[in-house]
């Protein structure tokens with residue numbers, strides 16, 4: 135393997151931390167699942183506009199390639215090697231009265247966590263057989279859920295095009311992976327082994343074999359963030375009664391992308407902010423101050439539509455799940471306050 139020269143034209147964290155010395159140290163290493171340095175970096179080498187540029191193939195990747203990944207993780211999450219991840223799913227610890235009870239700004243709230251099954255390779259190198267086994271195991275557990283979480287599983291293989299498009303347009307279903315995920319090998323055998331479960335109210339959803347083995351999702355219209363969090367915790371507790379998830383005392387929940395490590399949680403609102411949309415600098419300053427990320431409303435790398443933005447916690451590692459939601463909440467409060475000020479000008 136030769137040093138990937140194209141990285142010299144990239145501003146990704148991969149480009150920053152894969153020095154010639156680190157490359158020489160890691161170029162012949164591989165995990166017991168034969169995940170190599172080339173596998174770790176291929177998405178970032180192909181997509182020079184990556185922010186991170188690296189993906190894992192299994193839990194071991196984070197140990198074998200720690201010389202590179204620890205630096206990326208430390209900078210992205212501001213998380214030191216000696217820090218430990220502290221999980222807290224106690225919903226009583228969350229202070230989040232609805233910040234928009236009148237419904238003038240917040241369209242919808244969604245909180246998700248990623249989970250991967252202990253001992254099974256991640257989506258980047260999982261075999262077709264292993265992926266299908268996950269689909270069978272997880273969909274069987276989901277079909278046994280009762281009460282508010284009861285619902286139906288839809289394998290992408292058997293889903294009609296119109297059904298799929300309707301779920302995507304309503305923000306319930308994932309689209310086939312973008313070029314970053316494609317280059318990482320996450321779209322292999324698409325749509326085999328992929329599917330979505332949702333309860334009858336479509337407020338609890340679970341994705342199987344998208345970017346991670348599971349994405350556990352709670353979502354609803356409006357800004358009752360606490361209610362969304364309570365439902366998510368209930369769903370997580372049900373799933374972890376039956377499945378042993380990959381967890382590390384330093385890195386927390388193990389995920390395919392280093393940006394999702396730790397809580398693996400993204401808590402977001404879709405929110406109408408027309409005036410902030412016209413004052414991008416103020417918008418970005420508030421987002422930076424409150425550690426929130428601004429996205430478009432049709433998934434990562436998408437654009438805002440109708441002055442509606444996806445606002446979510448940026449930090450996922452080194453803070454607890456309650457703090458992730460609290461980060462998003464505080465950011466939303468500050469953004470609504472500024473939007474109201476700008477309305478008056």
Ligand code: ADP
Nearest residue numbers: 242243244246305400402403404431432433434
């Ligand atoms: P994630 O990694 O959390 O899944 P994405 O940005 O890829 O994030 O979003 C996945 C899907 O979830 C997209 O269809 C997006 O429109 C939808 N989504 C994210 N946040 C919200 C929200 N607060 N309300 C409604 N839909 C949402």
Ligand code: DAR
Nearest residue numbers: 184185186187188314391393
């Ligand atoms: N686009 C890749 C991944 C960034 C985080 N998003 C994920 N994991 N969906 C990048 O390196 O920018």
